[in-house]
Amino acid sequence: MAERQVSYAPTEELDLIRSTAREFLEDRVGIPVVRELMMSETGFDRSLWKELADLGWTGLTIDEAHGGAGYGFVELSVLLEEMGRAVTPGPFLASAVMATEAIKAAATPTQQAELLPGLASGETIATLAVWERPRGWALDDVATIAAPADSAWVLSGRKRFVLDGHLADLLIVAARLPEGEVGLFVVDAGAEGVSITQAPALDPTRRLADVVLDGVAAELLGDGPGAAGLAHALRLGLVALANEEVGGAQRCLEMSVEHAKTRYQFGRPIGSFQAIKHRCAEMLVRVEQARSAAYYAARVTDDPEELEIAAPLAAALCSEAYLWVAGENIQVHGGIGFTWEHDAHLYFKRAKASTLLFGDPRHHRRRLGDALGL
Amino acid sequence: MSDTERVDALVDRLLSEHSFDDPQAFWGAQYDLGLAWVWFPEGFGGLGLARGLQARINRRLDEAGAPTWNRRVNILGIGMGAAVIAAHGTDEQKRRWLRPMFTTEEIWCQLFSEPGAGSDLAGLATRAVRDGDEWVVTGQKVWTTLAHIAKWGMLVTRTDPDVPKHRGLTYFVVDMQAPGVEVRPLYQITGEAEFNEVFFDEVRIPDDQRLDEVGAGWRVAMTTLMNERVAIGGDTVPRGSGSIAEAVRVWKESGSEDPVLRDELVRLWAEWEAFRLTAARASEMAKAGTPGPEGSTGKLVWADLNKRITSFTVELMGMEGALYPGGYRLVRPEGRDEMPPQKAFLRARANSIEGGTSEIMMNIIGERVLGLPPEPRTDKDVPWKEVPRG
Numbered sequence A: 001m002a003e004r005q006v007s008y009a010p011t012e013e014l015d016l017i018r019s020t021a022r023e024f025l026e027d028r029v030g031i032p033v034v035r036e037l038m039m040s041e042t043g044f045d046r047s048l049w050k051e052l053a054d055l056g057w058t059g060l061t062i063d064e065a066h067g068g069a070g071y072g073f074v075e076l077s078v079l080l081e082e083m084g085r086a087v088t089p090g091p092f093l094a095s096a097v098m099a100t101e102a103i104k105a106a107a108t109p110t111q112q113a114e115l116l117p118g119l120a121s122g123e124t125i126a127t128l129a130v131w132e133r134p135r136g137w138a139l140d141d142v143a144t145i146a147a148p149a150d151s152a153w154v155l156s157g158r159k160r161f162v163l164d165g166h167l168a169d170l171l172i173v174a175a176r177l178p179e180g181e182v183g184l185f186v187v188d189a190g191a192e193g194v195s196i197t198q199a200p201a202l203d204p205t206r207r208l209a210d211v212v213l214d215g216v217a218a219e220l221l222g223d224g225p226g227a228a229g230l231a232h233a234l235r236l237g238l239v240a241l242a243n244e245e246v247g248g249a250q251r252c253l254e255m256s257v258e259h260a261k262t263r264y265q266f267g268r269p270i271g272s273f274q275a276i277k278h279r280c281a282e283m284l285v286r287v288e289q290a291r292s293a294a295y296y297a298a299r300v301t302d303d304p305e306e307l308e309i310a311a312p313l314a315a316a317l318c319s320e321a322y323l324w325v326a327g328e329n330i331q332v333h334g335g336i337g338f339t340w341e342h343d344a345h346l347y348f349k350r351a352k353a354s355t356l357l358f359g360d361p362r363h364h365r366r367r368l369g370d371a372l373g374l
Numbered sequence B: 001m002s003d004t005e006r007v008d009a010l011v012d013r014l015l016s017e018h019s020f021d022d023p024q025a026f027w028g029a030q031y032d033l034g035l036a037w038v039w040f041p042e043g044f045g046g047l048g049l050a051r052g053l054q055a056r057i058n059r060r061l062d063e064a065g066a067p068t069w070n071r072r073v074n075i076l077g078i079g080m081g082a083a084v085i086a087a088h089g090t091d092e093q094k095r096r097w098l099r100p101m102f103t104t105e106e107i108w109c110q111l112f113s114e115p116g117a118g119s120d121l122a123g124l125a126t127r128a129v130r131d132g133d134e135w136v137v138t139g140q141k142v143w144t145t146l147a148h149i150a151k152w153g154m155l156v157t158r159t160d161p162d163v164p165k166h167r168g169l170t171y172f173v174v175d176m177q178a179p180g181v182e183v184r185p186l187y188q189i190t191g192e193a194e195f196n197e198v199f200f201d202e203v204r205i206p207d208d209q210r211l212d213e214v215g216a217g218w219r220v221a222m223t224t225l226m227n228e229r230v231a232i233g234g235d236t237v238p239r240g241s242g243s244i245a246e247a248v249r250v251w252k253e254s255g256s257e258d259p260v261l262r263d264e265l266v267r268l269w270a271e272w273e274a275f276r277l278t279a280a281r282a283s284e285m286a287k288a289g290t291p292g293p294e295g296s297t298g299k300l301v302w303a304d305l306n307k308r309i310t311s312f313t314v315e316l317m318g319m320e321g322a323l324y325p326g327g328y329r330l331v332r333p334e335g336r337d338e339m340p341p342q343k344a345f346l347r348a349r350a351n352s353i354e355g356g357t358s359e360i361m362m363n364i365i366g367e368r369v370l371g372l373p374p375e376p377r378t379d380k381d382v383p384w385k386e387v388p389r390g
């Protein structure tokens, strides 16, 4: 299978998105804000969310007819990379990427017209509720039941590890149709029979929730089984996460290099010791390898067949690279890197949680092997 | 009667004559019988016997269900401080400090690291100036585990800034309740504060709390560190215990049959077993008086394996591993026994930093064990005050 020819050349458009994003995030969502949010009850600030929406971020990949900016995944991935770099808290990945892409991939035109404008404007926050078991990343593991009732559906089951579920107005739920296929449903988070509880997260900048559905009224997205659309949205989620991971890993590399140049022990900067110098060099190597995989994947999202290779490739490489770089960043810093007051742990926790959320690296490699016919 | 029989008889006596209900009284009796540090001289918690016999005593006490957690609660004192006092202290100092240390009536901490001096301990800046029969200490220490509950601290200070750094150090035992000592908590990535910053503002220390000669602080500090590195990763533990036990527990609980995960678990188990066997072999060689290179690898291997095993354990938990039971509450650590795998995973990041970083351990193995040429040093022969400090 030949790879697709894509261009990595920065365009004026991409540069502008990146510089605007970096500036905004540094000004408005700097580390003090991140720390305040991560220790708060919900981890969320609605006025900040509104600002993101006003910048056009929540509707970045939603078409103009539905109130969005009509950009593609490449532009989105630049934003995600910057947010990863800033460990930005909030439901962007859940709502503006996962739920939005699921609706785009599975909903009828009428449903899209109904749902997307609210997501684009940021008024509605949505999330994708798929997983039920700790290592159940395959769609086969979906056990929540959808039963037909009059003209609609009724869902029963328990979803776990739902990204920012406690903030959601809308849940996009994967459930099993009577014929055994997986369908995607829209559920109003406030509907009767829905109970949502936040679970304390290893990465306090990205929350997880438990969602119990007890005979909840739901609307089927699309005209039939939504498994294909869901699978596509999940692959896009992997690409999104991979680009976010690259941003975080890059920041860890920069923190390490900076520290290695300025921290003196034995009368010289610790970066002059090969143990540290080589470690920093290896960090750069791993970040660049990961970046290549993430950037490539972001550029082939409109090619479903190639995405089956590129998405798990990026997911496996980027999550392992980020975790390694974030861990070594602590090591390069020594004792200070192990403290709460230093920022290294924000990245380390984000990195570890990211290797678990949408599948661990072994799961991604299994998928990659499948795609390669191995 | 052989030494082993003698020790066994004393353990029998300890177990039959003293109840477990009052642990401090039990430890006092253990000390008085010479079963605290069996290789120490008689009268100071020992019997002057081979160090290796201590493991036998500890095992027998554990098996009998006797309290042995004083070693954990007062780890820096019993694990390191005692050996330092035994090697460098006067009889008067041994009498004063060893018994209440063993009974945990007095907790100890280690005041070595400073903001500017971690790996390069000899570069430390906390000043001690002589004033008659006393010393006046001013400076700052950091990462001091247990300082908030400690009665005594092992303190290394600079008494002469005009000589090369290793020569101008002096070692004291400082009363942590003395006027001018201030302890502030430092929270770590787990959300707990095991360690502290300690500030000294003209703290007065009587000269009889000095260990060894003025200017001999580096030698005393080395005794401390050697014992610390043996205490970390040098224990002989039962097969399959420690962090690998938790990995195995989580694996069994998960009911997984995934061959990829299983292979990784077994690989880690095997590496942990090799580490364990190495520790056992090293301890026997040391007992026989012929320590080999195996003894220097324990801390390094343990740190690396513990990080990998705890990380893998969290992965075994899948998305459950992305949760943090109880949340981050920024408190002092509570009981050390219950540690969910996610917290153990975060805590393990310190293993390759605390007690000497893994990079420093490798330098030591390279230079001292393998005899490789040292890195060129610019800081060794110049007066301390002239060494660049970034």
Ligand SMILES: Cc1cc2nc3c(=O)[nH]c(=O)nc-3n(C[C@H](O)[C@H](O)[C@H](O)COP(=O)(O)OP(=O)(O)OC[C@H]3O[C@@H](n4cnc5c(N)ncnc54)[C@H](O)[C@@H]3O)c2cc1C
Binding pocket: A263, A265, A266, A270, A273, A274, A275, A276, A331, A332, A333, A334, A335, A336, A338, B109, B110, B111, B112, B113, B114, B115, B116, B117, B118, B119, B120, B142, B143, B144, B145, B146, B195, B350, B353, B354, B355, B356, B357, B358, B359, B360, B363
């Ligand atoms: C949980 C915990 C508990 C602790 N408890 C105590 C305590 O009770 N008392 C106490 O005194 N201290 C304590 N420490 C401090 C610990 O001993 C130091 O953190 C450690 O020695 C490293 O020093 P540093 O943090 O200043 O890092 P630095 O020395 O600044 O090291 C930064 C990085 O540079 C590397 N480096 C430095 N020099 C070299 C070299 N020559 N060659 C190659 N690499 C090098 C290090 O390996 C590290 O990766 C504790 C630390 C932790 C994390």
